Every structure is written in structure tokens, then in C-alpha cells.
Amino acid sequence: MHMADALISPAVGGTMWAVSAGLIGHCSKKVKNEMDDQKIPLMGVMGAFIFAAQMINFTIPVTGSSGHLGGGMILSILLGPHIAFLTMASVLTVQALFFADGGLLALGCNIFNLGFFPCFIAYPLIYKRIAGKNPTRKNILTGALIAAIAGLQMGAFAVVMETVLSGVSELPFRTFLLLMQPIHLAIGTVEGLTTAAVVFFIWRARPEILNAAASSAPIGGISIRSVLTGIAVATLITGGTLSWFASSNPDGLEWAMFKTAGVEELETSHNLHLSLSEVQKKTAFLPDYGFQSDGSELLLNEKENSEEYGGTAATTEAKKHEASSWPSIDSGTSVSGLIGGLLTLTLAVAIGFILRYKKSNV
Amino acid sequence: MANLQNNLFDIFYMDTLASGETWLHRLDPRAKVLTTLIFVGTVVSCGKYEISMLIPFTLYPVAIVALANLPVLYIIKKMTLLMPFAFFIGIFNPIMDRAVILKIDLTDIFVWMDSIGLNNLMGLIDIIGLKGIVGTIDVSGGWISFFSIMMRFCLTVGAALILICTTGFDSVCMALQKFGVPSPFIAQLMFLYRYMFVLIDEASRMVRARALRTFDTGHMKLDLFAPMIGQLLLRTLDRAQRIHLAMCCRGFDGHIHMVRKMDLGMSEILFTIGWFFAFVIFRMYNIPIGLGKFLSEIL
């Protein structure tokens, strides 16, 4: 599954961009140094192959739904992890640009989820151990099946983590996880089976291709530790930069919090299961980049405020009070927001029309 | 299968759009790539309950579509086709997050309309007896963030589509190369793009040949699928070899060099900086709310 721009926060998106860019840089260097120039057209054309192959579907027995070849695992088996990763990254980039699969900011996440796990973890640690040296029919099948499933499970888990950390979607961690993992178990099984079938075909038709790939692809090109360090560093840097931006700009973070905090009394009357602390967790963690200190203090103040007023249920007064201190939710603001919004939209479209009209008249 | 060809035609069409001749098309790709990235970054950085703040951002896609003569309906159609995914994730928000964070008092609107002299609407409502019904609308945080997600989706996806339709894939690649993306990856992207067409064509010929000889409604079994994909793969590997030969015959030495005239002139700088400031302003000041307030004050 692809992550989408709309679902991630810039901190998560930026971090994953940095990580994926680092991996691409690393692989490019590796590829530049080590390989013969014959591989340059080869990897490009293999990317195109993945594209074309993914458009041929087969019918999954019993269910009647259709499946197609996955990317990362078969590429790793044929080309080795580094080239496979670059190829996967290029496929995802084209998908992001032309089919808007995912989007530009989410591209980093997608490259990591669908490229890193199969190429650098599932392939070397699982497939290669099982079927690398001794590719028999049974080994290819077990190796590809387990590796594909494992790769996709990790990818799915990463999607859940990224979504939850971004905090744009309200899906709770557990529900989302329970939704994603079984689906990807099925997808992984299909990918494993197709990969095994195709690899087996190649192994019988042209065994030298697999042998060349197996011998030219050294394991351990990337240590997991260095990737984790990379993620940590990238998180610190993007998190730091973005929270600096956010703090220099009062509305983004505090406003969202006060909005939620300000309606505490409504909340308690409507649904009790949403306690303030939960709200705080949800809204204050990451999406607004205020990780601690001043943000939570303000939130506490606000809580006291709203408790004072909440008891009397004098909503209008409470709202007026808040409205005076925070540009928030009183109905006057919302009405003017509504009207202003419509007006802005109309204005934008009008500018579009004028621009086009002027052009066609020039 | 039909899907396969459609995708191809779709890419062809976007490619054709990219070869337009407007001022925007001629702009250095670097300016457009950079502006798009800034745009996506600022849009996504808006708080999760923002709707009004996102509205001014529509100016960018609208203006570019207008200036570059892009077909509006096509862009909208493409975005709608992609909508379901964001929808399915986003729709959980209203379910999970029921806390009311916005109350729209409709009477306020009528009062406001009265105040600007729209013929005593309040009285009308009193007469019809709607007063009780036309009360306040409670909007939960979930719905607001849902709409916010959908808006972000449209904006970010739209920006990516517009970039490709005004710039073309190879120019985007050249821009990325100038931005320091490693050359093996650029070569990779360019080869992928070039041979995507050739291989999709080859794949669809194979699928068609199979369909013509199986006489059934096109259920492909795995034991047929594997040799077919395998065959395509073998042909691909052979093709890669032939391409390499063709490259070597023309002096290929492991590096792909290209001469492309790209210059960052005044218009590129103005374009990028102009939009940059626009996005920052959209992000810092909630223009719709300000505008609305201003309007209700002067009226």
C-alpha cells in the first residue's frame, strides 16, 4: 500500500525523504564503483519490466480476485539488493509523478517501505539464506514466500507507524495494525508465489542469470544499525527545523490545541471516552511539532480555564472569553471563516478565468 | 489489460501536454520542481484541523492550469480517480474523533445577512417557524480533519500532476540532476521512462496473443502467468544487452552526458520567490478568516 501526502506530517515525510535519499545516494555510489557499465541499461529496463509486469494480472484461485507480480523481491533476486533498491525507487518515483500514487512528500515513505525492507532485509536475511546457494524448486518457493511475506509485513507495519506518528488520520494504532497486517499477509503470499514461479521459470530456462546475480551481490552492503542511526539523525534534523518553524509561527500548533482544549466542556458532555489527555496526545504529538514544554503548559492553563467555565455551562460566555484571547471557534469567527473561505475560493477561480481569458485574447 | 493500455495512453497524453508552448512550459524545470516542493511542504504543514487556511493555496494550481492551458476537466478527473484511497483512510476520522470543535450558528448567518440589508431574513424564518430547526450545526473534529485531508489530497496530487503536465518527465529528471541527485539514479529514471512504453507494448501484445488463443473470458492461471512473465523477463534481459551494445557502438563509457540548455533567468527567480512568499503568507495568516472578519466589519 502506498502512503499518501494527505496523511503524513512534514516531520515524518521529511524524515523519510532524508532516509530514502541517503539510501539512494549510498546505492548509487555502490553501483557506480562496483558494477560494469552494462548494468546501467539493465537496471533501467528492469524498472520498465516491473511496470509492465505489474499490469498483467492473473486470477487467484478460489477468491476470484486478481494478483500481479510484486517488485522488490524479484528485483533483489535478479539484480542484487543495491540495484534492486534503486530500481524500486525509480518505479515509485514514476508512479508518484504520473499516477499520483502516494504523492511527492510521501515518496520517501514509499521508497523506504517498499524498497528497503524487501531489498535489504527480507532478501539477504531470508531469501538468500534459504535459496541463495542451493536454488532448488522447494528452496526457491519457501525462500520467496517467507521473504515476500516478511518484507510486506514490515512494510505494512512501517505504513502504520508513519500514519500514526503523523497524526493526521485518527485511526488508532491497534485498529490500523489489525487492518493492515492480515491484508498484507495475503498480498505477501501472492507476491511470494508469483516471485517463486517466475524465478523458477528463469532458473530452468537460463540458470546462468541467477548464478551471476547470486555471486555478484555481496550481503551486508548496508548495516541495519547505520540505517537506524540515519533515521534518528534525520528525525532530529527535520524535527528540529520544523519545530523551530512552528514555534516562530504561533497559529499552527497552539491554535489547534486550544481549539480542542477550548471545547473540553462540550466534549465531556458529548462523548466521555475522549479525555483531555488523549486529545493532547493526539494533537500535540508530532503533527504540530511542539513536542513538549511551552505547548503543554499552555494547554494546562487552558484546561483550568475551561473547567472554570465548563461547570456553569455558560458556553457563550466561555466562548466569548476564549475568542477574545484566541482566534478560535466562536460562531462569529466561524461564520466569517465560512464566508471568507468561499470568497477566497471564488477569487482564486476568478483569477484562473481571468488569466486564461487574457491568454486566449492576446 | 484494458487498464494497461489506458495507463499508457494516459502517460502519452500527459507527455503531450508537457510539450506545450506557453511561457510556463518554457520556464526552467528547476524553478517548477522547487516551487512544487515548497507548495507540497507548506500545504502539508498546515494543522490537521485546518480547512480555511488551505483554501488560498488553490490559487497555485488554478493559476498554473490557466497559464499553461491545461485541460481543467482532465486534471479534475484524474484527481477524482485517485480519491478513494485518501477517502478510505480519512473517513475513519469522523468515526474516531467525535469531539465537537466547531459550532456553526446558522442564526448568526441570518443575523449577519440582515445586518448587511438582505431583507429581513430573520423575520422570514420566524414566520415559517424554522427558528427551532435552524439552530446550530455541530461539526466534530473528525469531519473537519476529514475535509482537511481531502483538501490536502487534492492540492498535493494536483501539484504533482501539474508539474508533470507543464514540465515533462525528462526535464524533471534534468532538474533533479542539477539539484544533486546522483547520476546513476537519473539514468535509471530516464531508462525506466523510455522503456516503459516499449515493454508495456510488448506485454500487451503477449496478453493479447494469449487471449486470442484461450477463448475464455480471460482468467489467467498462475501456471500460465509465470511462463508469460518469465518470457517477458527474458526478452527484457536480452533487450538490455542489445541496448548496451548500441550504446557502446556510440562511444558509451559508463556515463551518460547530455547537453541541455537550462538557464535560470529573471523569470525563474521571480516565479519561485513570488510563489514562495505567497505560500508563506497563506500559511502564516489565515486569509479567509481575516477576509471574512474584514467584510463583516465594513458591512
Place this chain on the structure above:
Amino acid sequence: MSHHIVQADNLHYTYPDGTLGLDNINFKIHHGESVALVGSNGAGKSTLLLHLIGCLTPTRGDIRIGDYPLNKKNLKSIRRSVGMVFQDPDDQLFMPTVFDDVAFGPINLGLPEAEIEKRVTAALETVGVPHLIKRSPQKLSGGEKRSVAIATVLATTPDILIMDEPSSNLDPASRRRLIHLLKTFTHTKIIATHDLDMALEICGRTIVLNNGKIVADGQTIQLFQDVKLLEMSGLEKPLTMQGCPVCSKEHPPVIAR
């Protein structure tokens, strides 16, 4: 200029999977000669051409291009003087636009930018498609692709032109244009083809291959009259040399000298 000769001595080649590619090939082609390479499918034409540009290395035997033996050391300089047009133009057009593609060779030769542009336009004009310069290869028709593929090779100004089935996939008018074009070239030409009429028009000399062996080497017009030879190598008399289907009289064909 003796340095344009192409010479093969006792050439043998076996593909890695054991398929026999070439078997004891001997010939000498002089400067300015046009030679057709004919034979049935799988006779070894493409295999032989790939040897001439050093893409395949013979299992046994030698190739000389000009005054030098073809080996790793002078491969680069030999490839500058030999240009090859491949059987499938999609293999040859790998860059994003026609311009980039035609410029690929000149850039690798290290020419200055102004000269590169001049060569690109000149090459495209020679093959009659200067208007395609900005297009991307995936949007060209088969014949246009072929023309551009030839231009990519001409842009490197080779002395020897090697072509693998240049007239396949062309409509009659494009084929005619190609024939005219090839006739105007003073290059040494080696053309593998199934289009015997074209061979008759362009190439004074023909080499017939069968199962990797040379079965005949001589004047085109003479070889093509040898019905037995043609039949044995899976060919048939060119249409222009067959009796007229209406009056069943033989008209003298246009032939190359």
C-alpha cells in the same frame, strides 16, 4: 584509402549456450564497397555484424578493420570509424528525445557544443526528418524510428556503415527513400537484409550465409540468378528478377554496379 577495409580470417563463434553462431568465415571488403549479407532466419547475419563492431568476441579467428586488428586495445578507435544501425530501432533510441539520442555519439566523442548541434541537425536532415528533433522516441512511428536510428549513427561520421535489416517495417515510400539515401552514401556499407530487391539495387556484392557458414560470395546479380543456391539458403529470386506476372517477360532490373 586502404584503411577502410574490413577483413575476417577464419572466424568461429559459439554462443555461451552452445549454439553455433559462425563457422569459418573469411572475407575481405574494400573501401567504398557495398556488400549485402543475406541468408535465412538464424543464418548468423546479426551474429557476424556484432563481431564487426567488437560486441561479440570470436571464439577463434581474427577481424581487421582498416589497418588494425580488432581487439580490446583499439576497440574504441575502431568504433569511431564503424557505425552500426541495429535491427530494432527501439534498442538504439534510448534517450528521452530525438535530439539527445542523435547527440549521444558526438557528445561521447568529446565534441564542442556548437559542433554537436550542427551534427545533429545535419544528420537529421540527411535522413529527411529534421522536424522530429524535439519529439520523444516513444512517439515515433516505426519508419520514423528507423530514420532517426540511422541519423544517430551518421552523426558520429563513421567511415563504415553496418546495418541490420534497415528496410524492415518501412512502407514502400520510406523504403524507397532509404534506398536513395543509401545509394548516396560513399561509405563502405555492409547490409544484412532479407530484402533482396534492395540488395540488388544498392549492393554490388553479396555474401550468402547459411548455418553460420559462407556458402557464396560474389556479384549480386550473378548470385541471385543461381536458383539452386538461393533455394538451398532459404531465399528466393528477387521480384524484379522474376518474370513479369502479367506478360511473363523478364524486365531488366535496376542493379547496382
